[in-house]
Amino acid sequence: MSAGAINTPQLLMLSGIGPADHLAEHGIAVIVDNPNVGDHCMDHPAYMINAETTAKGTLHEAQSPKWLLAYLTRRTGLLTSNVGEAGAFFHTRSGDAAPDVQYICAPAYFYDHGFRTYPTPAVTIGCSLIGAQSTGHVRLRSDDPKAKPAITANYLKEPEDMQAMITAVERAREILASAPLRALVGTEIHPGRDTSSRQALDKIIRREVEHTYHPACTARIGTESTGVVDPQLRVHGVQRLRVADASVFPAIPHGNTNAPTVMAGEKAAIMIAAAS
């Protein structure tokens, strides 16, 4: 099964593999009672700092016939941008083996998953909490396979997650206020200079936190009491069923999730081939 960290636990639960009491709420016969199915849901919460810029050549200009033509005829120009043109990884706290924050920087305005627009050129430093500890869960809304599952993200539930996020925002501000960016950066749009104390940042981040589309860990590798699949990715309690997607991570990687998911798929293929 490779339906992703939201739909894999949904399908398992619809098939009778999941928390017995929750399945009973929806009249689903229990095949395996496993409360770990859909649990431990992790992601990388994110907050986007945006500031106006006087720099030329930002993606504000990209949506013009000139750049469309350059791209279509010569594969050059602003539309060749990958948007996230610069990045950084760093620690906000000691004790983590890997950095807990990732910056994704864009020569463009980006907020609310891209739903909002801004009338003038801007830059973004996206603060992604790759070392997040908070966990949520995926549950069923009904026994109808076409119904969307219920997702409780619980971003920033753990206090240390919020502290790391606030520190990430403060450091991003320092970067924007340092040379060479200082000369090109103007008014801060989000969170805005009025939001300066850590308490004020806590409030706005909690209200406007986004995520980086990296759900994981909802059918994690573990024992029968701590996980959903064994290290061979076999679902506990049933035969001939494996999970190969981002659900199986025991904890979310401190970095983007696509490559680790591909790795899980490759590894699953090798194990299935070896077993057949």
Ligand SMILES: Cc1cc2nc3c(=O)[nH]c(=O)nc-3n(C[C@H](O)[C@H](O)[C@H](O)COP(=O)(O)OP(=O)(O)OC[C@H]3O[C@@H](n4cnc5c(N)ncnc54)[C@H](O)[C@@H]3O)c2cc1C
């Ligand atoms: C907008 C966006 C941007 C991203 N950017 C990056 C990035 O820059 N770098 C990075 O590393 N990661 C990125 N990711 C995350 C990355 O795409 C995921 O971590 C990865 O795709 C997870 O793989 P998966 O196999 O677990 O799930 P998915 O890729 O979601 O695959 C699950 C598949 O199962 C199918 N499916 C679900 N339910 C059913 C069903 N009932 N029947 C049949 N099929 C079903 C779905 O249609 C889908 O094709 C991004 C994700 C999004 C959404």
